[in-house]
Amino acid sequence: MELVGVLKSWFRVRGRSFEHFSFSVRRLTGVVMALYLLLHLIDISTLVLGKEAYDALLGLFGGRLGLVADSLLWSALVLHGTLGVYSAIVELGYMLEHRRLLLILAWALAVVLIAVGVWVIACALA
Amino acid sequence: MKYRLVVRRVKATGGRRFDVFEVEAEPDESVLDVVERVSLQGDRTLTFEHACHHGVCGACGMVINGVERLACITRIGEVARGGVVVVEPLRGFRVVSDLAVDKSRMFGKYRLVTPTTLEKLDSRLDRVEFEKLYDCTECGICYSACPIANTFKDYLGPSLLAIVSRSAEGRVPAVIDSRAGVWACHAAFECSVRCPVDFKPGESIMRLRRRLLKGEVEVEG
Ligand code: SF4
Ligand code: FES
Numbered sequence: 636m637e638l639v640g641v642l643k644s645w646f647r648v649r650g651r652s653f654e655h656f657s658f659s660v661r662r663l664t665g666v667v668m669a670l671y672l673l674l675h676l677i678d679i680s681t682l683v684l685g686k687e688a689y690d691a692l693l694g695l696f697g698g699r700l701g702l703v704a705d706s707l708l709w710s711a712l713v714l715h716g717t718l719g720v721y722s723a724i725v726e727l728g729y730m731l732e733h734r735r736l737l738l739i740l741a742w743a744l745a746v747v748l749i750a751v752g753v754w755v756i757a758c759a760l761a
Numbered sequence: 762m763k764y765r766l767v768v769r770r771v772k773a774t775g776g777r778r779f780d781v782f783e784v785e786a787e788p789d790e791s792v793l794d795v796v797e798r799v800s801l802q803g804d805r806t807l808t809f810e811h812a813c814h815h816g817v818c819g820a821c822g823m824v825i826n827g828v829e830r831l832a833c834i835t836r837i838g839e840v841a842r843g844g845v846v847v848v849e850p851l852r853g854f855r856v857v858s859d860l861a862v863d864k865s866r867m868f869g870k871y872r873l874v875t876p877t878t879l880e881k882l883d884s885r886l887d888r889v890e891f892e893k894l895y896d897c898t899e900c901g902i903c904y905s906a907c908p909i910a911n912t913f914k915d916y917l918g919p920s921l922l923a924i925v926s927r928s929a930e931g932r933v934p935a936v937i938d939s940r941a942g943v944w945a946c947h948a949a950f951e952c953s954v955r956c957p958v959d960f961k962p963g964e965s966i967m968r969l970r971r972r973l974l975k976g977e978v979e980v981e982g
Contacts, residue, residue, distance in 0.1 A: 644852070644911040650827035651951060658908060658949035722948045728971025731964045734950070 657718050657738055664715035671708055702760050709752040717745040762788060764841055766799060768807065769849040771856040779847075780804070788838020792830075792846060793821050795837055796860070809860035816957060819900030823860050824849040829902040831957045851905035864901045870917055873934055874924050897924060897960050903952035915941040919952035919962035926969035933969075935982040943970045
């Protein structure tokens with residue numbers, strides 16, 4: 636199947652339910668984290684070019700850009716994690732009668748963890 | 762009231778296009794009624810499926826303003842946006858013509874369904890016996906709504922797995938316990954949300970998984 640069709644189907648949120656929207660977020664954050672891993676491998680491989688090259692790249696992510704990038708990454712991690720736990724529970728056949736409630740709890744937990752994480756990142760970079 | 766019916770046309774002879782029909786209809790009329798009127802008075806080549814007209818046969822499933830529904834039980838006034846209704850064929854199936862799709866992807870696997878889910882109908886045509894599923898209307902809406910069924914063509918699909926789950930008396934064919942079977946599902950649950958008869962295929966698949974994990978169901982072959 637062609638990539639556009641796959642992306643359209645996974646990330647079609649218009650007219651879709653809360654459950655499908657959460658599925659899309661789970662997939663999207665998974666893709667984001669996979670890309671980050673790739674970026675991270677490139678980042679640490681600059682070590683072979685010497686300390687200066689590594690520090691220069693790290694320096695790019697200091698300040699505002701660092702706050703935004705780290706916050707986005709943390710949000711992706713948290714969403715993937717909390718929605719993943721929800722998914723693991725229902726995919727094993729548990730809590731099916733209360734899956735909506737479980738999903739709402741997963742989102743609520745994600746929002747709290749994201750807020751705390753962004754605050755900690757902001758304090759660390761300040 | 763005036764509505765603008767936009768139909769996604771797919772013909773074997775030429776690519777895809779959207780045709781626009783201006784129609785006069787009451788908000789309480791069904792989308793199927795309006796499509797039928799267009800086919801009778803506007804364009805006789807418009808192809809679509811229907812039979813019972815009251816949400817039982819499952820033939821009239823289509824995507825209406827982006828959402829899978831049975832056209833015969835969908836009031837046009839409830840789904841129109843700014844007087845516009847866009848109708849498209851179900852997703853996840855090969856389009857035969859316009860709004861008619863080939864559901865053999867779903868029906869072709871019914872040999873996996875054990876007879877406990879089937880009811881034999883009284884009517885006979887020569888010596889052919891009719892069989893109908895008890896609950897599922899075999900509309901295919903769940904396939905169209907499922908992001909996995911749309912992107913993984915070998916996936917057995919929500920309705921079929923749900924039917925197997927409800928009929929399995931301790932044994933299922935090996936394909937059910939495979940990548941194309943229950944393990945392909947990733948809990949989007951759009952199938953359960955869209956199913957017009959509340960058959961809840963998503964939940965049934967997960968229950969079958971649990972029974973497989975617990976060893977309560979034997980895998981054949
Ligand atoms: S499970 Fe529901 S949506 Fe799927 S084919 Fe049966 S009736 Fe249609
Ligand atoms: S015509 Fe039978 S379900 Fe719509």
